[in-house]
Amino acid sequence: MGRMMLKNWLALLTAVFIGLSLAVISIVPPSPQGLDTPDDQFSSARAMVDVRMIAAAPHPTGSEENAKVRTYLAGQLTALGMDVDISASTLPEKALARLNRWSGQSKTEQPIYNVIGVLPGADRTKPALLLMAHHDTVWASPGSADDTVGIASILEIVRAVNETGQPARDLIVLFTDGEEVGLSGARHFFSENPLRNKVGAVINFEARGGGGTANLFQTSEGNGDAARLFARAVRQPSGNSAATYIYRILPNDTDLTPALKGDYAAYNIANIGKAEYYHSPKIDADALSESTVQHMGSQGLDLTRALLSADGFPRKKPDATFFDLFGLWTVIYAPVWGWAFLGVTLLCYILPLRRDMLRKDTLVGAVKMVGFMVIGGVVLFGLNALSGGGSGADYYDRLAAIPRLEAVAGLTIFAVFFGTFGRSQLSENGVLGATLPLFILAVAGQSIAPTATYFISLTVLLCAIATFIRRSKQTETYGQWISAAVAAILIGYMVSFGHLLMLGVGPDLPSVAILPAALAVLAILPLWRGLPKRVVTVASIASLGLAIAIALWIRLDPIASTVPLY
Numbered sequence: 139m140g141r142m143m144l145k146n147w148l149a150l151l152t153a154v155f156i157g158l159s160l161a162v163i164s165i166v167p168p169s170p171q172g173l174d175t176p177d178d179q180f181s182s183a184r185a186m187v188d189v190r191m192i193a194a195a196p197h198p199t200g201s202e203e204n205a206k207v208r209t210y211l212a213g214q215l216t217a218l219g220m221d222v223d224i225s226a227s228t229l230p231e232k233a234l235a236r237l238n239r240w241s242g243q244s245k246t247e248q249p250i251y252n253v254i255g256v257l258p259g260a261d262r263t264k265p266a267l268l269l270m271a272h273h274d275t276v277w278a279s280p281g282s283a284d285d286t287v288g289i290a291s292i293l294e295i296v297r298a299v300n301e302t303g304q305p306a307r308d309l310i311v312l313f314t315d316g317e318e319v320g321l322s323g324a325r326h327f328f329s330e331n332p333l334r335n336k337v338g339a340v341i342n343f344e345a346r347g348g349g350g351t352a353n354l355f356q357t358s359e360g361n362g363d364a365a366r367l368f369a370r371a372v373r374q375p376s377g378n379s380a381a382t383y384i385y386r387i388l389p390n391d392t393d394l395t396p397a398l399k400g401d402y403a404a405y406n407i408a409n410i411g412k413a414e415y416y417h418s419p420k421i422d423a424d425a426l427s428e429s430t431v432q433h434m435g436s437q438g439l440d441l442t443r444a445l446l447s448a449d450g451f452p453r454k455k456p457d458a459t460f461f462d463l464f465g466l467w468t469v470i471y472a473p474v475w476g477w478a479f480l481g482v483t484l485l486c487y488i489l490p491l492r493r494d495m496l497r498k499d500t501l502v503g504a505v506k507m508v509g510f511m512v513i514g515g516v517v518l519f520g521l522n523a524l525s526g527g528g529s530g531a532d533y534y535d536r537l538a539a540i541p542r543l544e545a546v547a548g549l550t551i552f553a554v555f556f557g558t559f560g561r562s563q564l565s566e567n568g569v570l571g572a573t574l575p576l577f578i579l580a581v582a583g584q585s586i587a588p589t590a591t592y593f594i595s596l597t598v599l600l601c602a603i604a605t606f607i608r609r610s611k612q613t614e615t616y617g618q619w620i621s622a623a624v625a626a627i628l629i630g631y632m633v634s635f636g637h638l639l640m641l642g643v644g645p646d647l648p649s650v651a652i653l654p655a656a657l658a659v660l661a662i663l664p665l666w667r668g669l670p671k672r673v674v675t676v677a678s679i680a681s682l683g684l685a686i687a688i689a690l691w692i693r694l695d696p697i698a699s700t701v702p703l704y
């Protein structure tokens with residue numbers, strides 16, 4: 139092996155190692171903070187005391203346990219210096235039918251109770267900030283995550299806020315009832331309760347699973363100002379405008395849905411991870427990841443403080459493009475910048491244009507990239523069907539299979555990469571060709587949904603800059619290392635992004651994982667030197683075989699012990 143070749147493999151392996159480390163940094167929530175955490179900061183250990191009390195037993199709407207939790211919460215809010223009101227209403231018919239189905243009873247009426255606390259601010263004429271979470275659970279689930287993680291986070295946030303003196307404006311806490319049977323408590327508050335007119339901004343806290351990072355996944359429409367405030371204030375951020383865009387299209391609802399009809403600046407933060415515990419009878423306080431509580435609470439506290447002290451609440455402005463970079467900080471810009479990025483991308487390819495650019499290997503690169511995406515997408519679709527996905531599958535059993543579905547996706551991507559790009563090194567023209575389909579996707583994305591497709595335009599931009607440097611005579615010596623740095627960043631981002639995609643839609647649409655995979659592949663192509671035919675064939679067949687075996691395992695194993703009991 140020549141020295142140049144060795145340097146190349148070293149650059150590639152370094153990029154992969156740093157990339158995977160960056161992915162771990164963004165996928166793993168921050169460390170829990172103990173009982174000795176300074177009083178004005180968020181401590182997951184303190185919040186866990188409430189989690190243990192509240193999630194001691196399942197407490198669905200109308201149950202005796204629910205009444206106990208309600209009393210406990212009212213006591214906690216009073217102890218925090220809040221004026222407490224228990225606001226009663228009745229469960230709508232459809233919601234009651236669902237509750238009756240769960241309980242096997244045939245009640246004709248069911249009262250529900252929102253627990254509301256008001257912490258008076260220095261200026262009571264200012265619009266108030268509302269923090270909300272639901273205090274009911276689904277049937278037979280202790281619900282330490284859904285939504286005790288939200289309730290306990292709010293209690294700890296208010297406690298920390300109290301430590302720094304009276305807030306500038308009113309802080310209202312709303313613990314809703316009947317969320318799991320049709321958002322009933324939230325619907326009542328936002329249509330009937332006079333306090334709704336005092337509210338100017340809302341943060342809702344939710345849970346989907348027993349762990350993972352907490353993410354800003356939904357905002358009010360016209361989030362330009364709101365997202366900028368989040369970007370400025372939140373120190374361990376997680377969330378992006380692709381998620382907020384996609385969530386607007388999906389039919390899913392939380393307590394924030396009725397709030398979004400009002401004219402509020404609104405944020406929805408939920409943890410996503412350990413998906414097998416979603417609505418599970420097994421999600422007690424011990425099964426909940428404490429680091430998840432810390433991540434939800436620290437973001438919630440930063441956001442709460444910023445909103446309480448803001449002169450005015452965020453106003454409707456055109457949506458922003460934003461995303462957290464490895465959970466370390468938030469990148470935010472107006473979507474129109476995407477066009478500038480695409481312009482610079484074009485220039486980086488056109489400026490060093492030589493006559494030999496549009497040769498056969500350009501076409502080969504383009505065909506290989508399209509092949510990678512199409513074959514990868516089709517194989518992922520097929521393996522999902524083989525694993526028992528599709529209509530008729532148990533929704534919660536599929537959620538429990540997500541880690542294995544991610545393994546299937548990873549192995550498939552590996553196999554298809556080896557099959558398409560494995561054997562040979564692409565020339566610079568070939569890399570240019572491979573960029574082309576993704577550049578077209580970036581232009582289409584920028585035209586249709588720029589806030590959702592930033593990761594495509596930024597990828598082609600970074601790769602184009604690296605290509606420009608590699609192709610320039612003055613800089614080609616360290617061009618390889620620039621490419622390695624770009625590859626590290628993009629591998630890190632795309633692995634964590636793909637992980638969130640799999641958690642969000644993986645059991646139904648695993649084929650979407652091929653898009654972040656293609657973008658990461660684009661970044662490593664300049665470093666890829668090709669492997670002997672036999673190595674490539676063995677690697678490709680072995681990983682595909684393993685993917686098939688795992689898919690069959692998912693199909694044939696008994697239904698997960700964590701699935702809900704209703």
Ligand SMILES: [Zn+2]
Pocket residue numbers: 272284285317344345
């Ligand atoms: Zn919930």
